Amino acid sequence: MTGKKVSAAIVTYNRLDLLKESLGAVLGQTKYLNHVIVINNKSNDGTKEYLSSLTDERLVVFNSEDNLGGAGGFNQAVRLFAEKTDDDYVWLMDDDTIVQPDALEHLVDFAEEHDHVGFVNSQVRWGSLEGNPSWMNVPAPRGFTWQMYMTQKNPAVEVVNSTFVSVMFSRKMVAMIGLPQKEYFIWGDDMEYTNRIADVDRGYTVLNSIAVHKSKENSMPGDIVKEKDESRLWRYDFEFRNRVLTAKRISKHEYMRTIINAFIFDLRFVLFNKNVKFRFTKAKMIIRGIFKGMLFNPEVEYADGLSRVPKRSINALFKARHLAMPTDIFTLDDDIKVIHESKLTDFKGHTVAADRFIEQQMGDFRQ
Template identity: 70%
Template sequence: MTEKTVTAAIVTYNRLELLKESLAAILAQTKYLSHVIIVNNMSTDGTTEYLDSLNDERIVVYHATENLGGAGGFNQAVRLFGEQLQDDFVWLMDDDTIPEPDALSHLVAFTLDHPEVGFVNSQVRWGSIDGNPSWMNVTAPRAFTWQRYLIDTEEPAVEVVNSTFVSVMFSREMVAMIGLPQKEYFIWGDDMEYTNRIADIKRGYMVMNSIAVHKSKENTKPGDIVAEVDDSRLWRYNFEYRNRILTARRISRKEMIKVFSVAILRDLRKTLLKKNVAFRAKKLGVITRGLWRGLFFNPTIEYAEGLRQQKIKSLRGAEMDLLD
């Protein structure tokens, strides 16, 4: 059998030193790596000049001419993978992701051993290989499957419901079936929505031996507006709540009602009533505007040119059959 090939893809913005470290770690992978796509999201810190100076034939650079946001950057990266390259898998990560040298080989090996898999992602640590889990990259195990890991601690992977775009890999066939990441999300939540789409037809797994380090500034929980103390970050939560509602809507009406209710009863209520909440009035406006916009937000899913095939049946139908 011909060895499988992988395109790694990084979206970067003004983090040149971290980008250099991330790229070096990717190029040091022991097996399967064929290309590296780098989407430069209008960086102004010398990233453009650095990328233009590289002469490695494996590297494909895309300089954006407008601010695409993280979501638009990953949309463009997967589009380039689908339209310009012929590799079997695409492996996505931020510019502050430092994978271990064998991280990719473990992802591919598990996928080849389990061809029914839709996506695989690494176990992500924060700051260093010995650091705590990176909380923003921790995804929930699928209900009614996690109990077996209490019995068999030698399981090579844990089934998860979705994944962030920090060391996640999926196949060309999957891109053809579900399309591209939703660029209109701009920032936050595009990874969850996209891997939810994958998991609707094939399952996702966190491969335990595949390790990546996420060198984000802080190890914070995702989307915690109540605890947010940086006024300059609040604009991001407009997208968080809008995107969260659409992601839930695409799962089911029941899930949308649940997510909307949690946002009102937990986030809005805590922001209103909890003592010493920073920027209280501003946060209340962000939550209500974001939720309202989410009810009407429904951008079309795009496909890479020449890369589209019919979906297989949704697994949710099979789940409902089992529950009936």
């Protein structure tokens, strides 16, 4: 139904057997696949040699001289998609993601058949097709409105974020919001990036696009209380720092809520729950990560040669409407209409505060 082209992108580090399986599944897609970008994060297990032996013309291999972390790897992958291909969409995944042959076809078809789609992701199962949901890859549904675009033909659930385990978005979206934040290094870069997209347009989990995540454990994301593997503890320094910045970029309310919850839930449970391993090390990590996050605010990068597209912000639209009509009460249907039909300038001329805010927003892009 469409001639759209897609670059898949896999970030890998020292998991050659899983990479072979993941890459084989991606190359076997039924439709739309045009390139496969593989970011090799300085693996030392034969990954570089294996990739150099492949002859598929669709492959674009980047062997990094340093371990960029997952975040740096995905930053590089999206940059290569934007700067080295003319494909319409980029489809991201880890090296332990095994996609079904028609997974990409369903993602592209849904994105092309519906308006206001910012990103689409797959339904992710853990270990096998018959496994439970992969809990770390279950996105948050958008409150109240997620049922609006479900159909028998191609059902989807509206979500507000996604992990980088089978998620796809467009070239235009990259031009609007920039690249994933490489400074996150590991954990949380996917939440921050898809939250950025969800502020422009809607995200959807396409239920008949299926991926299997072959992670070692089916754990909840960032669960420091239950963590028992000492070799993984270092990751939580990044987890809490990155969590704070992600919240800060959503709203002041979310920023404060995230900091408060880290202290009254994570820190309290680590200190006082029974059978918590590495109790005081974890407590120090939570406190250190939160304070690092308060000061952490790296700039967003943009791909070279990709024409900047003015960014439409749903949060900015709502704030402009509130400033323009501060005493009005709006229904959920009113909110949906704003998302679908409004632009910032629709709220000019009502109040000085609204006009000042709109000019500031438009000025930020012109800079």
